[in-house]
Amino acid sequence: MExxxxxxxxxxxxxxxxxxxSTELKNKALLNIAQKIENSALEIFEANRQDLLDAEKLxxxxxxxxxxxxxxxxDENKMRDMVQGIRDIAELEDPVxxxxxxxxxxxxxxxxxVSCPIGVLGIIFEARPDVISQIxxxxxxxxxxxxxxxxKESINTNIKILSVINSALDEVEGFPKNVIxxxxxxxxxxxxxxxxxxxxxIIPRGGxxxxxxxxxxxxxxxxxxxxxxxxxxxxxxxxxxxxxxxVTDAKTQYPSACNSVETLLINENFAGKDxxxxxxxxxxxxxxxxxxxxxxxxxxxxxxxxxxxxxxxAINHINTYGSGHTDSIITxxxxxxxxxxxxVDSAGVYFNASTRFADGFRYGFGAEVGIxxxxxxxxxxxxxxxxxxxxxxxxxxxHIVKDYACGDKVFHHIDIPI
Amino acid sequence: MExxxxxxxxxxxxxxxxxxxSTELKNKALLNIAQKIENSALEIFEANRQDLLDAEKLxxxxxxxxxxxxxxxxDENKMRDMVQGIRDIAELEDPVxxxxxxxxxxxxxxxxxVSCPIGVLGIIFEARPDVISQIxxxxxxxxxxxxxxxxKESINTNIKILSVINSALDEVEGFPKNVIxxxxxxxxxxxxxxxxxxxxxIIPRGGxxxxxxxxxxxxxxxxxxxxxxxxxxxxxxxxxxxxxxxVTDAKTQYPSACNSVETLLINENFAGKDxxxxxxxxxxxxxxxxxxxxxxxxxxxxxxxxxxxxxxxAINHINTYGSGHTDSIITxxxxxxxxxxxxVDSAGVYFNASTRFADGFRYGFGAEVGIxxxxxxxxxxxxxxxxxxxxxxxxxxxHIVKDYACGDKVFHHIDIPI
Numbered sequence: 001m002e003x004x005x006x007x008x009x010x011x012x013x014x015x016x017x018x019x020x021x022s023t024e025l026k027n028k029a030l031l032n033i034a035q036k037i038e039n040s041a042l043e044i045f046e047a048n049r050q051d052l053l054d055a056e057k058l059x060x061x062x063x064x065x066x067x068x069x070x071x072x073x074x075d076e077n078k079m080r081d082m083v084q085g086i087r088d089i090a091e092l093e094d095p096v097x098x099x100x101x102x103x104x105x106x107x108x109x110x111x112x113x114v115s116c117p118i119g120v121l122g123i124i125f126e127a128r129p130d131v132i133s134q135i136x137x138x139x140x141x142x143x144x145x146x147x148x149x150x151x152k153e154s155i156n157t158n159i160k161i162l163s164v165i166n167s168a169l170d171e172v173e174g175f176p177k178n179v180i181x182x183x184x185x186x187x188x189x190x191x192x193x194x195x196x197x198x199x200x201x202i203i204p205r206g207g208x209x210x211x212x213x214x215x216x217x218x219x220x221x222x223x224x225x226x227x228x229x230x231x232x233x234x235x236x237x238x239x240x241x242x243x244x245x246x247v248t249d250a251k252t253q254y255p256s257a258c259n260s261v262e263t264l265l266i267n268e269n270f271a272g273k274d275x276x277x278x279x280x281x282x283x284x285x286x287x288x289x290x291x292x293x294x295x296x297x298x299x300x301x302x303x304x305x306x307x308x309x310x311x312x313x314a315i316n317h318i319n320t321y322g323s324g325h326t327d328s329i330i331t332x333x334x335x336x337x338x339x340x341x342x343x344v345d346s347a348g349v350y351f352n353a354s355t356r357f358a359d360g361f362r363y364g365f366g367a368e369v370g371i372x373x374x375x376x377x378x379x380x381x382x383x384x385x386x387x388x389x390x391x392x393x394x395x396x397x398x399h400i401v402k403d404y405a406c407g408d409k410v411f412h413h414i415d416i417p418i
Numbered sequence: 419m420e421x422x423x424x425x426x427x428x429x430x431x432x433x434x435x436x437x438x439x440s441t442e443l444k445n446k447a448l449l450n451i452a453q454k455i456e457n458s459a460l461e462i463f464e465a466n467r468q469d470l471l472d473a474e475k476l477x478x479x480x481x482x483x484x485x486x487x488x489x490x491x492x493d494e495n496k497m498r499d500m501v502q503g504i505r506d507i508a509e510l511e512d513p514v515x516x517x518x519x520x521x522x523x524x525x526x527x528x529x530x531x532v533s534c535p536i537g538v539l540g541i542i543f544e545a546r547p548d549v550i551s552q553i554x555x556x557x558x559x560x561x562x563x564x565x566x567x568x569x570k571e572s573i574n575t576n577i578k579i580l581s582v583i584n585s586a587l588d589e590v591e592g593f594p595k596n597v598i599x600x601x602x603x604x605x606x607x608x609x610x611x612x613x614x615x616x617x618x619x620i621i622p623r624g625g626x627x628x629x630x631x632x633x634x635x636x637x638x639x640x641x642x643x644x645x646x647x648x649x650x651x652x653x654x655x656x657x658x659x660x661x662x663x664x665v666t667d668a669k670t671q672y673p674s675a676c677n678s679v680e681t682l683l684i685n686e687n688f689a690g691k692d693x694x695x696x697x698x699x700x701x702x703x704x705x706x707x708x709x710x711x712x713x714x715x716x717x718x719x720x721x722x723x724x725x726x727x728x729x730x731x732a733i734n735h736i737n738t739y740g741s742g743h744t745d746s747i748i749t750x751x752x753x754x755x756x757x758x759x760x761x762v763d764s765a766g767v768y769f770n771a772s773t774r775f776a777d778g779f780r781y782g783f784g785a786e787v788g789i790x791x792x793x794x795x796x797x798x799x800x801x802x803x804x805x806x807x808x809x810x811x812x813x814x815x816x817h818i819v820k821d822y823a824c825g826d827k828v829f830h831h832i833d834i835p836i
Contacts, residue, residue, distance in 0.1 A: 016737055016761065016763060019760065019761065019763070020757075020760045020761055103781070103782055105775070105780065105781070105782065109771065109775075111781060111782075118793045118794060119763070119793050200793040200794065201793070201794060215637070216637070218637070219633070219634070219636070219637055221639060221792075221794045221795075239816070241816075242815075242816035245816055245818055246816055246817075246818060248818075249818035249819055249820050250818075253818070253819050253820050253823065254819075319434055330816075337813075339438075341811050342437070342438045343434065343437065343438055345434060345437070345537070346809065347809060347810060348809070348810045348812065349809055349810070349811050349812075350811075350812045350813075350814070351811070351812070351813045351814065352813065352814045352815055352816050352817070353527065353812050353813070353814030353816075353817045353818075354814075354817065354818045354819050356818070356819035357523070357527075357812055357814075357817070357819060358810075362523065362819070362822070362829060363521070363523070363529060363810070364521055364523065364529075364829065364831035374639075374807075375536045375537050375618040375619070375807050376536060376618065376619060376639045376794070376795040376807060377639075377794040377795040377807075379807050379808060379809065380808075380809070380810045381810075389792075389793050389794060389795075389797050390797060390798075391764065391765060391766070391767055391797065391798070392765060392766045392767070392776075392781070392797075392798045392799075393759050393767050393768075393769070394766065394767075394768045394769070394771050394775055395755075395768075395769045395770065395771070396768070396769065396770045396771030396775075397660075397770055398657070398659075398660035398663055398664055398748075398770050398771075399664075399770070399771045399772065399775070400663055400664060400666075400667035400668075400671070400771075400772045400774070401667055401671050401672075401772050401774035401775060401780070402667050402671050404780070405671065411780060411782065413782035
């Protein structure tokens with residue numbers, strides 16, 4: 001445990017240093033990482049091959065699934081995307097040191113609200129080694145320090161990629177040490193979750209069991225979502241063809257994604273109901289009329305469905321059984337659409353669109369930290385901005401509060417255009 | 419416990435309803451509350467008199483302090499401020515339903531980021547009955563439901579004020595029930611802190627023991643601060659008169675405030691050191707050179723002080739022993755001021771100004787929810803905006819993700835001016 005605390009202290013120290021690193025130096029660091037990863041591709045593949053050999057045995061013995069094995073595997077395509085992802089983040093606007101508000105409180109007393117990094121991020125992820133470079137790049141760009149804990153299945157790949165990243169950072173003069181660190185054991189995770197003194201935000205990247213475990217075992221803010229119980233409500237006036245098209249996309253385009261639809265609610269007066277259900281079955285979607293639970297994430301081509309009286313019943317169902325992720329209404333009735341979007345308490349409320357659009361890249365954020373169902377800090381797809389907070393800078397000329405308290409001076413609060 | 423869960427469920431239901439209440443209706447509700455409190459002043463004073471009679475005995479037996487007794491006492495001035503405070507909140511801009519981003523992702527596919535309430539707030543406060551009307555008004559304006567738990571010393575006053583508030587709300591047609599509820603026991607607090615299913619944010623209003631207890635005993639996000647260990651660093655080039663004026667204000671203008679200075683750091687080359695210390699002593703400030711702890715909040719006219727080599731040592735001291743609240747540098751050196759403001763990791767970083775300016779009203783927010791030393795969601799003095807989050811509304815015409823995934827369509831991401 002001593003060890004983890006030292007790592008956390010180092011991260012805190014690094015976070016204070018990287019907070020003042022210039023945009024240019026951060027981008028230089030990112031481009032150097034991309035270059036070094038490209039140059040070290042063969043060594044990284046070799047480390048990955050070690051992990052895959054071990055993982056094959058685990059697949060054979062049933063300890064890990066074939067899909068975990070596939071996520072573990074780095075190939076030329078994933079490597080290319082990884083490197084391009086880092087270069088894309090270098091291109092993005094710097095999210096820190098942005099002036100969000102500038103206000104003259106009184107003559108020569110100027111307040112500025114300025115974006116700044118959060119501090120130290122704890123990242124806990126499962127068997128996808130490409131997460132390391134992505135999250136490290138996001139952290140560098142937003143000037144946060146990170147402590148990474150990857151899945152044990154990808155340990156060789158993780159160690160190799162991190163050593164490439166850190167040797168790239170070492171080459172960048174003036175870039176602080178210990179911005180990106182890694183830990184390996186379950187005990188480290190337990191320590192991380194307790195370490196609210198040094199860690200400011202936990203970001204889990206993995207299945208809902210992992211996320212639930214983390215949310216239930218820490219007082220540190222957690223950015224993410226456990227469940228993605230997304231709904232589509234087909235209103236009385238919905239266009240049948242549109243309903244078929246949107247529901248099919250939301251269920252089949254990538255069934256295991258968190259923004260795939262799990263429950264279809266159909267207005268009892270919707271004339272196209274039978275045709276809609278028949279069309280979905282034609283697309284090999286298995287329909288379940290009486291599921292054991294209305295809060296289950298199938299992650300497969302399975303769709304629960306229910307007939308509801310009206311938009312109010314649909315809204316009530318979603319607010320009761322949903323996970324606050326993304327829910328859509330298909331309708332020609334603008335008033336019902338507006339009611340649905342106002343009253344459904346979810347991060348994404350859609351009108352005549354597939355729930356699959358809930359994604360940082362599709363929203364145009366350029367990068368995605370994850371999707372949050374939190375009600376504070378950041379909600380929905382989270383871009384770089386979600387890794388920042390702000391501080392207030394106040395510049396005076398010896399101003400004191402007494403002058404205002406006794407009435408000698410009065411605040412005038414004039415906003416200055418930014 | 420049954421009882422608390424029912425109250426929490428009612429609050430959740432109320433929160434979903436108040437989310438769509440119009441600005442006009444919310445303001446009507448606020449003005450009616452103000453009017454009713456004004457009309458019921460005598461009854462409220464009578465309830466308060468009961469509490470004061472009980473409290474007098476507790477003061478005599480030493481169970482509560484004289485200052486707690488004073489905070490408990492409502493007088494004509496406090497009553498007037500209370501009523502004016504509610505009317506002021508009615509005048510403020512509605513913080514919800516503000517469009518924060520509008521972006522065309524593709525033709526006829528428009529994304530909007532819209533501010534909305536957080537949901538259910540749990541408010542735990544000590545013996546200041548005026549908190550009830552203030553926090554209830556902030557909740558109504560931001561369309562959140564609240565569960566209030568006040569100090570037992572002010573129980574009669576709290577019950578009376580809440581009954582006036584709720585009878586005022588009952589008169590407003592269309593205003594949902596159960597937006598403002600109250601609980602009374604320690605068991606209720608324990609239940610509240612566990613109730614992350616229904617409660618989205620806890621706001622403690624009270625001393626640092628209360629805040630620390632709450633932060634340590636809940637996974638629900640807590641908005642607030644435990645300690646206010648504020649610093650002033652007097653740099654080598656500081657103007658002596660300005661240093662005297664600012665430090666005196668920051669220590670004596672209201673010594674028990676959280677934004678009062680607790681530690682003075684003086685550059686070893688600052689020529690005016692002796693004169694500064696002498697002047698502070700003249701203002702009856704007790705100076706402590708070797709305090710037991712550098713992280714102690716005196717809340718009194720007591721000031722720890724230390725000589726430091728340079729601005730770096732001052733920054734390091736503040737980041738090590740401070741509470742991330744508000745810290746100020748007194749200097750003529752702009753480079754040092756900039757360094758200080760960039761590197762000190764606090765909600766407020768000041769240059770030639772008293773730490774006492776850290777306050778929502780002084781910042782021009784019109785209302786203050788509290789001061790936060792959190793690194794996520796809201797930091798520093800928090801206005802109404804801190805009681806909101808946002809949702810993403812996406813309006814399409816049957817848009818599906820498959821078209822973009824296969825390359826038939828391409829996002830164009832055009833921001834639309836708001």
